[in-house]
Amino acid sequence: MAVHYYDRDDINTDLLFPGKYTYKCSNGPEIKEHLLEDLDPGFAEKVQPGDIVMAGKNFGCGSSREQPSVGLRYVGVDAVIARSFARIFYRSAINQGLLLVESPEAVDAYSPGDEVEVDPARGVVTVGGEDFGFPALPDEMLEILEDGGLLAHIRKTVKGGGQ
Amino acid sequence: MGRTFAQKILGRASGRDVEVGDIVFVEPDCVLTHDNTAAIIDKFESTVPGGKVRYPDKLAIVLDHVVPAASSKNAAGHARIRRFVKEQGIEHFYDAGTGICHQVLPEKGLVAPGAVIVGSDSHTCTYGAFNAFAAGIDRTEAAGLWITGKTWFKVPPTVSIEMTGHLVGRVSAKDLILRIVGDMGADGANYMAVEFHGPAIGSLRMSDRMTMANMGIEMGAKLAVFPVDRVTQEYLRNRGPDASRTMWSDVDADFCQVREYNLEELEPVVAMPHNVDNVAPISEVGKIEVDQVFLGTCTNGRLEDLQAALDVMGEASVHENVRMIVGPASREVYLKADRAGLLARFVEAGAMVIPPGCGPCLGAHMGALAPGERCLSTANRNFQGRMGEKEAEIYLGSAETAAATAIAGHIADPREVR
Numbered sequence: 052m053a054v055h056y057y058d059r060d061d062i063n064t065d066l067l068f069p070g071k072y073t074y075k076c077s078n079g080p081e082i083k084e085h086l087l088e089d090l091d092p093g094f095a096e097k098v099q100p101g102d103i104v105m106a107g108k109n110f111g112c113g114s115s116r117e118q119p120s121v122g123l124r125y126v127g128v129d130a131v132i133a134r135s136f137a138r139i140f141y142r143s144a145i146n147q148g149l150l151l152v153e154s155p156e157a158v159d160a161y162s163p164g165d166e167v168e169v170d171p172a173r174g175v176v177t178v179g180g181e182d183f184g185f186p187a188l189p190d191e192m193l194e195i196l197e198d199g200g201l202l203a204h205i206r207k208t209v210k211g212g213g214q
Numbered sequence: 215m216g217r218t219f220a221q222k223i224l225g226r227a228s229g230r231d232v233e234v235g236d237i238v239f240v241e242p243d244c245v246l247t248h249d250n251t252a253a254i255i256d257k258f259e260s261t262v263p264g265g266k267v268r269y270p271d272k273l274a275i276v277l278d279h280v281v282p283a284a285s286s287k288n289a290a291g292h293a294r295i296r297r298f299v300k301e302q303g304i305e306h307f308y309d310a311g312t313g314i315c316h317q318v319l320p321e322k323g324l325v326a327p328g329a330v331i332v333g334s335d336s337h338t339c340t341y342g343a344f345n346a347f348a349a350g351i352d353r354t355e356a357a358g359l360w361i362t363g364k365t366w367f368k369v370p371p372t373v374s375i376e377m378t379g380h381l382v383g384r385v386s387a388k389d390l391i392l393r394i395v396g397d398m399g400a401d402g403a404n405y406m407a408v409e410f411h412g413p414a415i416g417s418l419r420m421s422d423r424m425t426m427a428n429m430g431i432e433m434g435a436k437l438a439v440f441p442v443d444r445v446t447q448e449y450l451r452n453r454g455p456d457a458s459r460t461m462w463s464d465v466d467a468d469f470c471q472v473r474e475y476n477l478e479e480l481e482p483v484v485a486m487p488h489n490v491d492n493v494a495p496i497s498e499v500g501k502i503e504v505d506q507v508f509l510g511t512c513t514n515g516r517l518e519d520l521q522a523a524l525d526v527m528g529e530a531s532v533h534e535n536v537r538m539i540v541g542p543a544s545r546e547v548y549l550k551a552d553r554a555g556l557l558a559r560f561v562e563a564g565a566m567v568i569p570p571g572c573g574p575c576l577g578a579h580m581g582a583l584a585p586g587e588r589c590l591s592t593a594n595r596n597f598q599g600r601m602g603e604k605e606a607e608i609y610l611g612s613a614e615t616a617a618a619t620a621i622a623g624h625i626a627d628p629r630e631v632r
Contacts, residue, residue: 060400060401061400061401061489063597064597065595065597065598065599065600066597066598066599069577069599069600069602069604070576070577070578070599070600070602071576071577071578071582071599071602073250073279073576073578074249074250074279074280074287074288074291074578075285075287077252077253077256089598089599089604108401109400109401109404109434112400112401112404112434113336113431113595113597114336114576114595115333115334115335115336115338115350115351115352115353116250116352117352117353117354120352121354135401135404137401137404137434138404138405138434138436139336139350139351139352139431142351142352142355143351143352143354143355146352146354146355146358147354189237189368191237191239191366192237192366200354201354201355201357201358202257202260202261202354202357202358205261205262205358205361205362206261209262209361209362
């Protein structure tokens with residue numbers, strides 16, 4: 052497990068996935084190629100399933116494009132931990148089944164090399180041996196997340212689809 | 215304690231009294247998607263193979279992001295959308311050339327006061343100018359809405375922006391909203407609703423209000439909304455939407471924050487690279503040379519913007535070191551500008567007029583920058599890499615500032631022209 056730590060606020064959707072690819076890439080492998088390209092050019096090659104992304108406040112601000120949340124989920128990122136998240140990205144992450152942890156304390160406590168673990172069931176993130184609670188999702192959203200995203204949730208709950 | 219616009223509208227839509235923080239499920243009146251509809255069709259069809267859209271009459275689809283298609287892949291996406299529109303009997307479809315979705319929906323009468331509108335585009339908040347509860351969502355959620363017809367909202371706290379006075383000279387609504395975003399910060403209204411209040415509203419045209427509501431997302435807002443007045447009614451009159459569901463907050467509504475602005479104290483401002491809230495008064499910016507000026511987008515591509523720019527430019531030509539791109543926001547705007555002779559004046563001055571669309575704003579189509587270049591744009595975002603190149607700089611300003619900059623070759627104060 053590695054932590055990809057970006058010590059900055061307002062990491063926007065263009066940094067997470069440049070707009071020029073928005074209408075060229077929509078599936079996992081295509082998105083992965085350009086994921087975080089203008090923020091951390093080596094990210095796509097080094098990221099491994101189970102890794103964690105950590106950053107400052109207002110993570111994911113800007114566009115409603117979903118390649119950032121789809122991409123982070125596709126490459127198997129376990130959770131994004133940030134001081135705060137922009138609302139469209141926050142919704143989008145739930146829709147993709149990507150766990151977000153809002154904890155300024157955990158970000159403050161982190162030093163490079165620290166082990167980081169997230170226990171969504173207990174609502175606890177552990178940074179270098181120290182535990183921090185984070186706010187649980189409301190039940191309705193938790194269900195979507197646990198089902199693996201909105202469309203998986205709909206497949207489960209809306210038998211036969213729309214009509 | 216009275217209730218805010220967001221409380222009232224989510225209360226009505228969910229059929230119960232709601233408090234800030236409550237989760238409610240609502241059926242939006244309109245679900246907007248654009249070129250990303252092609253990707254949403256994939257999600258829809260893989261979730262409910264052979265399924266029908268639950269409320270096809272609530273869908274609005276506008277092809278605007280990469281139009282006319284820049285590649286065969288874009289064209290294939292557009293073709294797929296046209297087939298889907300026919301198969302599903304979707305009435306409100308606007309093909310390439312109609313315009314940018316946030317200009318087209320109001321023009322076509324699809325934006326009603328008091329409506330709940332969601333769109334797979336972050337600038338869906340533009341419709342707050344017409345008193346709609348309008349918020350951006352992602353593609354997946356749009357697919358979910360096509361299937362189930364409903365989604366959830368958390369009732370947001372509300373910031374009130376109280377405005378007095380009126381805009382003076384070449385200070386515009388763009389300068390006002392950039393000033394507000396600069397003061398609030400990029401996340402200053404995150405998860406919140408923003409309500410615009412005060413006697414200044416009567417002096418703001420619909421184009422001004424659209425510019426301002428459009429940029430609500432740049433301070434993180436879920437929605438940014440104006441009340442309905444005569445100006446709104448005048449716009450809506452011949453366009454047909456139901457104007458009977460107007461909604462506004464109570465005078466004793468509970469706002470989490472109140473900010474006051476006297477419009478007469480404003481000066482032109484510029485958002486410096488690479489964040490929208492990095493706002494500086496133009497008097498402190500200095501003569502920064504630019505390579506390109508882009509006048510257009512859902513923020514400032516309306517007839518009023520084109521006219522304001524020409525008022526500044528007069529008979530002057532675009533500076534020899536500058537490429538000026540003018541993008542009318544819709545076919546309606548394009549035609550009106552053409553018939554009024556505005557487009558010819560831009561072309562005569564050395565500018566390029568492009569078809570209505572979003573392309574240059576997000577680096578998706580035309581107007582890309584080279585490494586090291588600078589662009590003064592009337593768009594809503596100046597994020598690093600947005601116009602196709604990480605090593606370029608984007609400065610945001612008003613149509614007036616864009617015009618002054620285009621003729622000077624460097625960022626210039628429109629009040630100092632002539």
